[in-house]
Amino acid sequence: MTNIDCVGQVCPIPVIRAKKALASLGEAGGVVAVLVDNDIARQNLQKMATGLGYQSEYVQKENGIIEVTMVAGEGCAVDSCATGADSDSDSELVVAIGRDTMGEGSPELGKILIKGFIYALQELVPPPTHILFFNSGSYLTSSDSNSVEDLRSLEAAGTVILTCGTCTDYYGITEKLAVGEIANMYGIVTAMAGAKRIINI
């Protein structure tokens, strides 16, 4: 695994260094882990990874440091290569959903994908400990969402479903909450900080 410390460096430097490291892995593939100190750099790294077809995930570390792990090459899943963690890290998965679509591109397709994504979360054993919804993601827990049934079944399986109250107020949909609870930012931060792994959409 290649480790790159980009703490204190501003974009595009972390992206350039990660891209070079990924390219230098060649056909064999491998894992590149980048430390950054701001979430925008994390977003840019994952934007690059997604655009170039690498798998990526990230974990929030201490003091605002974020480790972004990118995997090049086939048959090398993030969770087996990157974290190298033991089996109990399969639990304590938190899914953070900050938008009502999935991926870049057509919003119409994005809405179909996010519906499919939430549906597929039900297949995970054990299920995620938390699913967090914020910004436009908070539409997904409202009564107009076509994911409500899937989320209710996740809730029945033990997943805590939290939606950002500031966000539902902002969009005027607080009264329409159809599944889970309203949370404040402290609740969201606590769930993220307690996560062993985070999937960020």
Added chain:
Amino acid sequence: MSLLSNCTSGGCGAKIGPGELSKVLSNLPAFCDPKLLIGFDASDDAAVYQIDADTAIVSTVDFFSPMVDDARSFGRIAAANALSDVYAMGGKPLFALNLVCYPESMELDALGEILAGGAEKIQEAGAVLCGGHSIYDKEPKYGLAVTGRLDPKRIWRNNTPAPGDQLILTKPLGVGIVMAALRGEMADEQAVQAAIASMQRLNKYAAEKMHSFPISACTDITGFGLLAHAREMAGEATSLVIYSSEVPYIQQAYTYAGDYLITAAAQRNRNHMQGFVEFGDTPFAFQELMLDPQTSGGLFLSAPQSCAQELLSAIQEVEPQARIVGEVLLPQDLPILLR
């Protein structure tokens, strides 16, 4: 010590994010004076205060840390950027004051160069430099407070386009991406020169041509990027269509964007625009160009279709890269549609 070595981020890319800013501003008291024709509740480019029936003054301030290593160029860019808000309102700059922050540990020669670059642009604008204020600071920063005059009956507001209008952009996009590539030591010299020339260019020349035409709305492109300004222009009453293939850009910036030489500010702009733009199948590199933070960007204006082509030709005499980049529609599902 170089200018850039002290800076974590430079130019308009260092602006506080639009979302963050509006949160803080909303807590301030509302000021009320009928002579204040445009105040900061309007999020316009500059404030306009009426003196009498035919005269209003336009006032604006802008400063930032260096985005280029050459002190003279930085001075020119910062001054062109500060003067631009007066042009974007339809005004003529009258006088300017220097704003300077400078590290005690740096050579004063470079400061002299910065101020000389600024003075060049103030002269070119036909305005006078009449003072300023300077303090010590860890990072160098420079800019101007500019006062201009305009006819209160002919203010170019930024959010009053009319359905059926056409949209014109006067300078190429991509200066933020080119400067990011430079920071990553991956920019070619020609691209850097094109970006610096564009940032130093006064919006005066395009504005002078525009004064012979009816202008529905006008703004200048800043660190928030084209799409944020388009959204501001669309307001509640219209939606804007942008033809991404018509948008002018610095040639190499398209390649750099495709190589992910991207800035933090562009990603902040992307987050801020979420839910307001229908990207359709616009290629990633074009999306990045339209979200790219511009330092001393061009004018973005809306004019009736009947004269848009003639207006474009007039502007192209002084800004050859200017293009008609879109049109104004009645409100659609989203304020900005990319085609």
